Amino acid sequence: MKFSLKNKVAIVTGGGSGIGKSISKTLAEQGAYVHILELNADNGNITLNDIVENGGLAEIHACNVANQEDVTRVINKISEKSTINILINNAGVAHIGNIEKTLEADLDRVYNVNVKGVYNCIFSAIPYMKKHGGVIINMASVASSVAVSDRFAYSMSKGATLTMTYSVAKDYIGYGIRCNSISPARIHTPFVDGFLKNNYPGKETEMFEKLSKTQPIGRMGVPQEVADLALYLCSDEASFITGTDFPIDGGFIKLNG
Template structure:
């Protein structure tokens, strides 16, 4: 359990869900983990727990959509640590907005600002801390960056942008020994899903999860710790010859073209119950 020993890692969107699970895993793997989020309360709880068990975790209040906030954060990291080895651009928001002609401009701007612009800003200002020794950058995209969702064009646009932005960075910085890849989760059991679709205790939330059971070949939603393990692979030397890739971890959803027979095959549905 030391694949990140002596590595300094920055994780944005670190307070809950995939980010929180990754903080916990990376700390156990020996990394110094620098957590960034606007939700400092949840981050501090995680950091306290891990530090009490021998971890090395520090938290920072950072709004990734704000250039001032990100530059201030980068300056603090440079002053305190000098360099970093891994950057996990995980911060993101999502919300339905209706059809494009109905979609609120302010919602579109917010999603693009946090998800896409935030990935750009944190990369821009933290990359200089990796130039000397190389490292790994992981950007959280989504299966929604590879295909579209009903009423979520802003999120689709942001995540599609992240996927291709990742490839651009991979080319730009390969000669500096910096690998850049994206992680595209499917539907993961996180607080964001509770917010978007309802919790497991709510009727709408249960209907959402039941629908995902049969549309997902593996028959269930993913877990945050499963995404953290993919991020660990990309962060560690285990992926030393992998760059410019988008790793999809969606339980098999992107493996088929359309539900087809799945819609009427009772045996398929039954096997997921």
């Protein structure tokens, strides 16, 4: 079976909702044992129950990726029971505003999760992955490489995620570790719905359509499309791919000029 992950062990950060939830479920459907690292226990348990009800294997671990001690504790615990074959660094937070509207506290919050969180997980997992190889996927963004209005802190953090991907891929290629990133444009997740509800009450549908049309393809992506790309990159079918960023953006980067 193509894209089989049978007997593989995967860690997915922020696996309780949105893109992370779809990735967790998709990897489990293809045979992986999925460890969900999640700050929101309720979301994590919903994903866990969905996986188990569909015959998959998974565990949830309460974890704040911004806290290195927390991450190290969880990854050490996982490694005591099994190898670690796959690490998906998906957990992240957003911030809206240009540099003048980005307070130091805002910058710290975004940096601690989106940059330090990715670093913490790779730092903790890579000594184990060096023993047998593996796959690391970092969730970047179209904002990593093109200008997006009012996303100063977020763009900064995702640019760092992209360059971390290249650095890790270069340094650990000799250990059989492949490291790639995925750069989504707008994906229709619960975050989008919450953003529209909080910022455009009564105009959610209108603004949703407006945001959708900013993608040249005419719509937002859906989490499952990102999950399917992640599945491919985790599989043996992608064994010749490392050090590469994969936009999944409805033409946003190349056709928005």
